[in-house]
Amino acid sequence: MATVEIPEDMELVYKYPESLTERHTHYCPGCTHGIIHRLIAEVIDELGVRERTIGIAPVGCSVLAYYYFNMDFAEAAHGRAPAMATGIKRVSPGKVVFTYQGDGDLAAIGTAEIIHAANRGELITTIFVNNAIYGMTGGQMAPTTLPGQVTTSSPMGRDVETAGWPIRMAELIATLPGAAYVTRQAVFDVPGIRRTKKAIKLAFQTQLAGLGFSMVEVLSTCNTNWHMGPVEALEWAKQHMVDYYPLGDTKVIDEVKALAKGRK
Amino acid sequence: MAKGMVIIDEDRCKGCGLCVSVCPVHILRLAEGRFNAKGYRPVEVTDPEACTGCAMCATICPDVVFTVYRRRRQPRQAAATA
Numbered sequence: 500m501a502t503v504e505i506p507e508d509m510e511l512v513y514k515y516p517e518s519l520t521e522r523h524t525h526y527c528p529g530c531t532h533g534i535i536h537r538l539i540a541e542v543i544d545e546l547g548v549r550e551r552t553i554g555i556a557p558v559g560c561s562v563l564a565y566y567y568f569n570m571d572f573a574e575a576a577h578g579r580a581p582a583m584a585t586g587i588k589r590v591s592p593g594k595v596v597f598t599y600q601g602d603g604d605l606a607a608i609g610t611a612e613i614i615h616a617a618n619r620g621e622l623i624t625t626i627f628v629n630n631a632i633y634g635m636t637g638g639q640m641a642p643t644t645l646p647g648q649v650t651t652s653s654p655m656g657r658d659v660e661t662a663g664w665p666i667r668m669a670e671l672i673a674t675l676p677g678a679a680y681v682t683r684q685a686v687f688d689v690p691g692i693r694r695t696k697k698a699i700k701l702a703f704q705t706q707l708a709g710l711g712f713s714m715v716e717v718l719s720t721c722n723t724n725w726h727m728g729p730v731e732a733l734e735w736a737k738q739h740m741v742d743y744y745p746l747g748d749t750k751v752i753d754e755v756k757a758l759a760k761g762r763k
Numbered sequence: 764m765a766k767g768m769v770i771i772d773e774d775r776c777k778g779c780g781l782c783v784s785v786c787p788v789h790i791l792r793l794a795e796g797r798f799n800a801k802g803y804r805p806v807e808v809t810d811p812e813a814c815t816g817c818a819m820c821a822t823i824c825p826d827v828v829f830t831v832y833r834r835r836r837q838p839r840q841a842a843a844t845a
């Protein structure tokens with residue numbers, strides 16, 4: 500990068516997070532995985548826990564997340580990130596442990612792992628990226644694909660008579676006693692991205708305070724497999740995803756509410 | 764005098780246009796007839812003087828292309844004598 504002179508009375512308001520490596524990502528242009536990586540990195544920077552954080556990467560487009568986060572990482576078998584996170588956290592309770600998982604990873608092949616990790620109240624944080632499709636493998640229908648949504652394996656649109664209804668994971672996980680903080684956010688515009696960051700921060704703080712399992716479901720896009728431009732995909736998601744997947748908290752135990760109040 | 768300033772790490776840009784769609788003063792565009800090392804049309808600033816330093820571009824960019832600066836608010840006295 501060329502060196503640019505910064506006038507003395509200018510202050511830095513956004514800089515590259517320390518918790519990301521310099522490596523360029525392989526994600527498609529406009530893919531929201533990049534935004535969500537950035538938010539997690541900013542939060543870990545702000546909490547000052549980078550040196551003791553361990554992430555677990557999934558199988559899916561974010562399978563290479565360990566290249567992009569500037570911290571220790573492990574790679575789990577498809578859907579098994581919460582099981583791996585459980586082991587790591589129990590062996591090293593002083594670490595901050597999080598899983599990063601797509602909707603195919605978490606809500607299809609890994610449904611059992613996430614439910615039981617949450618139910619046991621494991622002191623881990625899950626960032627659940629719901630883009631309503633299997634991105635990596637070429638855009639097949641996921642359990643989260645919307646009714647009528649066209650994918651390579653539902654070319655006539657998802658038929659709920661045969662494929663069932665999309666699963667609302669944030670609501671489902673919220674019913675489990677071990678879950679302390681569960682929320683659904685969306686990265687479809689700047690205010691939504693800011694709220695998502697706040698939620699991710701509270702989720703990590705929930706873990707740091709030892710209050711229980713925390714999960715942030717992040718409604719996301721996959722413009723490539725939705726066959727849309729990046730800006731158009733954000734618009735489509737706003738119009739179609741939020742109706743089925745309402746935004747907001749599905750579980751906040753009192754101790755987490757107190758945390759949220761106290762941090763202002 | 765511009766209220767803000769962005770530095771663009773051009774080779775990180777993938778030309779997705781998300782930043783262009785959110786800049787409230789419409790000073791971002793994708794370059795015409797010019798490509799970065801990755802082969803994308805990188806983002807560029809059309810009118811640096813109009814930048815407010817709001818950092819909305821940096822907030823939505825999936826590829827961490829922007830560094831953003833904002834002018835400090837002048838203390839009232841200094842403003843009065845200026």
Ligand SMILES: Cc1ncc(C[n+]2csc(CCOP(=O)(O)OP(=O)(O)O)c2C)c(N)n1
Pocket residue numbers: 558559560561577600601602603604605608628630632633634635636641721
């Ligand atoms: C055991 C196993 N089964 C199936 C696959 C094939 N596979 C790879 S990624 C993926 C789904 C990924 O979708 P998602 O978790 O939504 O991630 P995205 O790519 O959308 O971010 C599948 C089925 C695999 N790698 N391993």
Ligand code: SF4
Pocket residue numbers: 525526527529530531532560630634635720721722723724
């Ligand atoms: S296929 Fe979809 S989820 Fe995967 S990188 Fe491309 S846009 Fe992102």
Ligand code: SF4
Pocket residue numbers: 767768769785786787788789790791813814815816817818819820821831
């Ligand atoms: S900081 Fe704000 S005004 Fe300046 S380029 Fe970015 S979005 Fe536009």
Ligand code: SF4
Pocket residue numbers: 529775776777778779780781782783805806823824825826827828829
């Ligand atoms: S959002 Fe980032 S990657 Fe996309 S065009 Fe703007 S600077 Fe480039």
Ligand SMILES: [Mg+2]
Pocket residue numbers: 559601602603628629630631632633634641
């Ligand atoms: Mg997916």
